[in-house]
Amino acid sequence: MTYLITNNKADCTACGACAQICGHQAISMEYDNEAFAYPVIDKDKCIDCGACVKVCPLNEEDRHPGEIEFKPLRVFGGSHKDDEVLINSTSGGAFTAFCQAWSEQGDYVIYGAFADGLDVRHVRLTSIDDLKKICKSKYRQSEIGTCFKSVRQDLVKGRKVLFSGTPCHIGGLISFLKNIDRSNLLTIEVICEGVPSPLFIEKMSKGIFGESASDLEGLDYRCKKKSFGSPISWDFQMMQASFRSRPSWTRDRWFNPFWNVWLKHLMSRPSCYDCRYACPKRVADVTLGDLWGVHLYCPDLYNMNKGASLVICNSEKGAEWLEKAMPALNGHDLNPQDALRYQGPLRKKVQKNPNREAFMADLMNEDSTYDKLVEKWYDKPSLKLIISKYVWGNRNKVWLWNFLRHFKINYRIR
Ligand SMILES: Cc1cc2nc3c(=O)[nH]c(=O)nc-3n(C[C@H](O)[C@H](O)[C@H](O)COP(=O)(O)OP(=O)(O)OC[C@H]3O[C@@H](n4cnc5c(N)ncnc54)[C@H](O)[C@@H]3O)c2cc1C
Structure with a gap:
């Protein structure tokens, strides 16, 4: 059911299809106190036509009744050839490979998430030279604005549209384009474990950077900064804040409260705990993710910790475009069941933490500073975890695997 009828926050992903379909501009997306956006209807402008309810992708019957088999056309693991x-x-830059192939045809456009300081919104690109603007994951919900309308206009004019986003963005777009010919549209979704409340990052920014927060140029959630002898470090998932007039700040995954708190599912959007898209049946032509578990089931693709992508082709169109993107990629096909094993969001929705409401109350409380939040909610890494990540980490495991393989010794990484 749709939020427009139930008023239940779990029934809205903020795809914005309802606001964009309304011919009377009666719906605006407004933020609640957790900083998540929801549609608000202006009763004076609304003529009760019902278009908003009809377009809501969550208004359909449950998309995923019962058990569904994971049956993609092709599953590929690998990385872009260009460092x-x-x-x-x-991850492994597969997104760029698709965009490069896409840009080789004429009259194309590409849509994706762009970071504007700490804010994130979808933008439309007409030049591959601007691609860097939408590369990299921003772990915050990207505002769609009026992009669906603009995709519709592009398709009607015969342009080729590549649209990327989270699965709920793609679900909203497909629903919005119900009566439009989609043969010129390629959809690429990122595997998504949910989106966190932006309030945390804002509080973190003020708490750590103080007055310098206003000097913040950008936030890279997963910077591949050089670490421990590795030229690029993918699996440390370091966060980097860069400033206009002071040196940058970095913190890696295990010592970063943001990752710890978010991945305990204390601050996701309510609809993420009831995500209709977190299942083996995918909504986009192509699904992209990190090649998690690479060191366990395909260590040859670990790529010296420079990053590796998982690419899942869900439609003929997706498989055709992977073939066209292949000249830019190194890698090989994978067993779909292996990929599925290491990707929770392809199997099931995330479990809401029973302490979510208590955490969110603390987060919204103005007297609760970032330091107080961290003291109460952040679990410092255990010594065992530190050793397993920094001493006996994936990089060393794969190095040993390569070394033994050189001597034809078969060693299975655990
Ligand atoms: C909120 C979020 C949660 C994710 N969770 C997982 C996960 O649990 N497991 C996993 O394997 N991968 C996850 N990913 C995907 C992963 O981080 C990479 O984005 C993906 O593998 C593509 O990487 P790349 O190297 O090919 O290209 P990149 O250049 O790194 O990716 C760019 C792509 O990400 C899209 N994007 C970036 N930020 C956003 C955003 N805020 N909203 C919508 N789209 C965005 C861009 O539009 C573009 O399509 C998540 C991504 C996001 C944004």
């Missing part, structure tokens, strides 16, 4: 692209990508 510069890898540094500027979160």
